[in-house]
Amino acid sequence: MLALAGTSATLALADKVTQHKKPEVKDILTGVRQHFWRLLTMEVLKTLAYVAVLLLAVVVMALMYPFNRQISFFVAAVIFAVLAIHLYLGLLFRYPLLIRKQLSPLDALRHSYKLFQANKGSVFATAVLILVTFTVVDLIRSAIVYFADIDLTWLFSFLYLLIVVWSFIYLFTVFPTL
Numbered sequence: 001m002l003a004l005a006g007t008s009a010t011l012a013l014a015d016k017v018t019q020h021k022k023p024e025v026k027d028i029l030t031g032v033r034q035h036f037w038r039l040l041t042m043e044v045l046k047t048l049a050y051v052a053v054l055l056l057a058v059v060v061m062a063l064m065y066p067f068n069r070q071i072s073f074f075v076a077a078v079i080f081a082v083l084a085i086h087l088y089l090g091l092l093f094r095y096p097l098l099i100r101k102q103l104s105p106l107d108a109l110r111h112s113y114k115l116f117q118a119n120k121g122s123v124f125a126t127a128v129l130i131l132v133t134f135t136v137v138d139l140i141r142s143a144i145v146y147f148a149d150i151d152l153t154w155l156f157s158f159l160y161l162l163i164v165v166w167s168f169i170y171l172f173t174v175f176p177t178l
Helices: 002-018 025-064 069-090 094-099 105-118 120-148 153-177
Strands: none
Touching (some): 002 025, 002 094, 094 105
């Protein structure tokens, strides 16, 4: 719950920053108060969507299992991977829609998916940039831990937090151009 409150506050501040408004301390509490329950509802709905994708893959595997065990698992894994990636891309802009457009959680998810359908290339490029950024930082962390045998967990935790904040700001910045 604390993480969700932090996310609510961070999203509210990211929205302020990308609208070129000066963020203030009171915006943190206002963001939590305004967005917490809507964000919680949206995250529950998003989780249910991923569970539905997983259940679909399991049903396909169960139907194919009597005929060929290995192929049934492979097909189910491919179905899950493709649909999960599609869902991730489709829901990428849910936060700007929920916060900036003040949509309901369900409408934010729907509109995010429609936005993806209309702008597949741009949404894919945005997701790739965000994922590459996280990957590069994680590779650097892994290399430092492996080669230098130095525990910099605190530093990389801070870096991950900065990247999360940057990704929110980036999503809010890219959102109006789609």
